[in-house]
Amino acid sequence: MPQVIIDGKSYEFEGRPSLLQFCLDHGIELPHFCYHPSMSVPANCRQCLVDIGAPMRDRQTGEIQVDEQGEPVIQYFPKLQTSCSHIVSDGQVVHTARSSEKVKDAQRDTLEFLLINHPLDCPICDQAGHCPLQIQAYKYGPEGSRFEFRKVHKPKKVKLGPRVVLDAERCINCTRCVRFTDEISKSGQLTIIERGVKNYPMTPPGVSFDEPYSMNVIDLCPVGALTSVDFRFQARIWEMASTPSITTTNAKGSNCHLWVRDNLVLRITPRANPDVNEFWLPDEDRLAYRRFNEDRPAGPSIAGGTRAAFSSWDASLQRAAEILQSAGENAVFIASAYATVEDNWMLMQLADAVGGQVAGYIPHIDPGHGDGWLCTDDRTPNRQGCERLGIYPIDETLWRARIESGEVTALYVLEDDPVASGLCSVESLAGTEVILHYHHTTNQTLPAARVALPAAMAAETIGTFVNESGRAQRVIPAKAIKGTNRTLMMQMGLSRADRHGTPFDRWHNESHYIDCKPSWEMIPMITRALGTEINPQGPRKIMQHISETNPAFAGATHDAMGLTGIDLCLKESFQPAHLEGTH
Amino acid sequence: MADFIRNPVVALPDPNPESHFSEEELIFTEDEKARIAGWVSQYPTSDGAVMWTLWLAQEKFGFLPPEVLQLVAVELSLPYAQVYGVATFYTQYFKEKKGTFVLDVCTCFSCQFCGGYDILAYLEEKLEVKRGHTSACGRYTLQEAECLGACGSAPMMQVNNGPYAHNLTPEKIDELLEAMEAGKPLPFVSVTLPQDEDEMGGNRRTDAEAVEGYITPPRSERTQ
Ligand code: SF4
Numbered sequence A: 001m002p003q004v005i006i007d008g009k010s011y012e013f014e015g016r017p018s019l020l021q022f023c024l025d026h027g028i029e030l031p032h033f034c035y036h037p038s039m040s041v042p043a044n045c046r047q048c049l050v051d052i053g054a055p056m057r058d059r060q061t062g063e064i065q066v067d068e069q070g071e072p073v074i075q076y077f078p079k080l081q082t083s084c085s086h087i088v089s090d091g092q093v094v095h096t097a098r099s100s101e102k103v104k105d106a107q108r109d110t111l112e113f114l115l116i117n118h119p120l121d122c123p124i125c126d127q128a129g130h131c132p133l134q135i136q137a138y139k140y141g142p143e144g145s146r147f148e149f150r151k152v153h154k155p156k157k158v159k160l161g162p163r164v165v166l167d168a169e170r171c172i173n174c175t176r177c178v179r180f181t182d183e184i185s186k187s188g189q190l191t192i193i194e195r196g197v198k199n200y201p202m203t204p205p206g207v208s209f210d211e212p213y214s215m216n217v218i219d220l221c222p223v224g225a226l227t228s229v230d231f232r233f234q235a236r237i238w239e240m241a242s243t244p245s246i247t248t249t250n251a252k253g254s255n256c257h258l259w260v261r262d263n264l265v266l267r268i269t270p271r272a273n274p275d276v277n278e279f280w281l282p283d284e285d286r287l288a289y290r291r292f293n294e295d296r297p298a299g300p301s302i303a304g305g306t307r308a309a310f311s312s313w314d315a316s317l318q319r320a321a322e323i324l325q326s327a328g329e330n331a332v333f334i335a336s337a338y339a340t341v342e343d344n345w346m347l348m349q350l351a352d353a354v355g356g357q358v359a360g361y362i363p364h365i366d367p368g369h370g371d372g373w374l375c376t377d378d379r380t381p382n383r384q385g386c387e388r389l390g391i392y393p394i395d396e397t398l399w400r401a402r403i404e405s406g407e408v409t410a411l412y413v414l415e416d417d418p419v420a421s422g423l424c425s426v427e428s429l430a431g432t433e434v435i436l437h438y439h440h441t442t443n444q445t446l447p448a449a450r451v452a453l454p455a456a457m458a459a460e461t462i463g464t465f466v467n468e469s470g471r472a473q474r475v476i477p478a479k480a481i482k483g484t485n486r487t488l489m490m491q492m493g494l495s496r497a498d499r500h501g502t503p504f505d506r507w508h509n510e511s512h513y514i515d516c517k518p519s520w521e522m523i524p525m526i527t528r529a530l531g532t533e534i535n536p537q538g539p540r541k542i543m544q545h546i547s548e549t550n551p552a553f554a555g556a557t558h559d560a561m562g563l564t565g566i567d568l569c570l571k572e573s574f575q576p577a578h579l580e581g582t583h
Numbered sequence B: 001m002a003d004f005i006r007n008p009v010v011a012l013p014d015p016n017p018e019s020h021f022s023e024e025e026l027i028f029t030e031d032e033k034a035r036i037a038g039w040v041s042q043y044p045t046s047d048g049a050v051m052w053t054l055w056l057a058q059e060k061f062g063f064l065p066p067e068v069l070q071l072v073a074v075e076l077s078l079p080y081a082q083v084y085g086v087a088t089f090y091t092q093y094f095k096e097k098k099g100t101f102v103l104d105v106c107t108c109f110s111c112q113f114c115g116g117y118d119i120l121a122y123l124e125e126k127l128e129v130k131r132g133h134t135s136a137c138g139r140y141t142l143q144e145a146e147c148l149g150a151c152g153s154a155p156m157m158q159v160n161n162g163p164y165a166h167n168l169t170p171e172k173i174d175e176l177l178e179a180m181e182a183g184k185p186l187p188f189v190s191v192t193l194p195q196d197e198d199e200m201g202g203n204r205r206t207d208a209e210a211v212e213g214y215i216t217p218p219r220s221e222r223t224q
């Protein structure tokens, strides 16, 4: 196999890797700014310089020449090379800053140049703390600047579009943002304007940087030049905890990080997963962070007569159990494509225990919303998870008629909103005892609910979602909820208490703990009141059980899914014949 | 540049500029389209033809406001942003309306040494226009330029992105302006290359008689 010697150590390689990527893959750190694995290589930041040579060969014989000591004579390129644009070839010898003073000097000088007109406003910059320029300037840069003239002033706080703000002074003109709009999102909305010391990225006159993927340039930017309108100045990076998760705004299940401080989700950024979303995240997924903080319920409630009153969890779940018991086989259950596989499975067990019927899940399809990339027509994260469990879209006409006729004496709704989705109206539910698991106080079924149970959202629970192409991925809690749930606490990680705050922290706000429970915790409490115990319990064991008993979930244990998920068997292999063609 | 060094502030371009041309005016004729297609065919992608096409548009419309850049972008099927980026990169593409005559006076190193700023100041006074601006009559735009690659005949200036005027003196400028006003083409001045010095009797200047003071010492003397 061909070999390359980097800093005196030899490495084997295959194919034609770029030197920079090869080094990064092998844990050899090389400073760089403009290079990004999924975009073209302009080699314009000049930070990744290395010294490259190859053994000298005799022109006639082709033999490698050796010096007096018998060591091969290495002939180096006359100038340092940018490793990002260099394709490794057999026998080459590479020196990074670790083994070459020349490279070290060059990298230090490049940084001195990059910083000449940089405002050095790290203390107020959102990027500080995870800024490649800051980190690399500390590590590889000069101790000070020799530039003693006035720095060039460029436009600041320019709103490039509705979601992205530019500070042109911080920009190092790496063109990552421009290449993103040219090569990845193909909106072509950005360009570098002017030249020399005056250049910076901009939209042409009259154009707003409003493409649906615009916020990706914020993560791409290796400095703090591009920041988010929403997140600007909201938190320092080290004050937040980031939890790997997936987005639940659509059926793509893009991988993301949820950034939490004091139990508020402050932003959502992409997490690389080559099989799902690569490095990207649509703006709609990012802006969904508000859903975790706003309009959240203040605890369970029971409606007596017309007024709903907050109640205790025990009393509410007890009341739910009573309603289900008296309804018996007239109890109808609506599953949810918003809820996890585990929650839906629990609902099926509850329906069994009561003797009622699972009517299906309410589809939330928004034709034309999808873009064939990371947005889908389907606005729910787990439709396939439901179908793999054998829960299908609800027959709206049938069930609307049944609800209106008063046939359904108890309606149990898992994490959805049948009124808003048009299945039934609050009035038509007058004769029905509704038990509702809900996320937001804006849920329009709430006025009809006899028992309203706040359910934990994807940022607070543990569970599995199956995306539109059959990839099972799990979420772990990113923020704490009120009350103690051992399973959730264990998954949160012990080092996290500081970031969430304790009652002794002045900035800590107790009200940020939402009084909700995961549906997989509530349902067994109800069955227990009914005198039945569901087994197994807890999301990990449930998934273990499902993966062993349901071929559509074969292998989908929490451990197997890990952080990036696994592809399940094809959808066709579990689709019952009578439902073919209905999707 | 000197002004920029003193006050290095880059302004934000007007995000919503007014349109200068009407819909009817904003077209390329069939003939122009054919020329553009010809340029495009010379390159693997249409990006290659962007500078030619901008040039053509500038000749046609006089300058390149956003609506003209958009027209070019549509014609070449390129992102508008990309065309805008190219147009702002080159000072020779005029982003705003200029005078009939655009005078680019070089004040870069060699010209500065040989009196480039004196020439600039002389023009400012004579034309009653500040550097970087267009005269009230709309005839002259006076600009500072960086090295235009004719240092050997400094101080110099370029007129309308075209002919160079070398070895400038106030008298020579008066003559040039007269010729311009009269609508006459600028007198062509060839600059001799060092290898031709022998034929020129050791002098590299064709207009040696006109500028006595600038005669290069014969090479033989220099090397001694
Ligand atoms: S704004 Fe950021 S990503 Fe864009 S060119 Fe400047 S430094 Fe690079």
Ligand code: FES
Residues within 6 Å of the ligand: A031, A032, A033, A034, A035, A042, A043, A044, A045, A046, A047, A048, A049, A082, A083, A084, A085
């Ligand atoms: S990363 Fe190689 S030049 Fe920028």
Ligand code: FES
Residues within 6 Å of the ligand: B106, B107, B108, B109, B110, B111, B112, B146, B147, B148, B149, B150, B151, B152, B154, B156
């Ligand atoms: S310095 Fe004026 S042309 Fe070179």
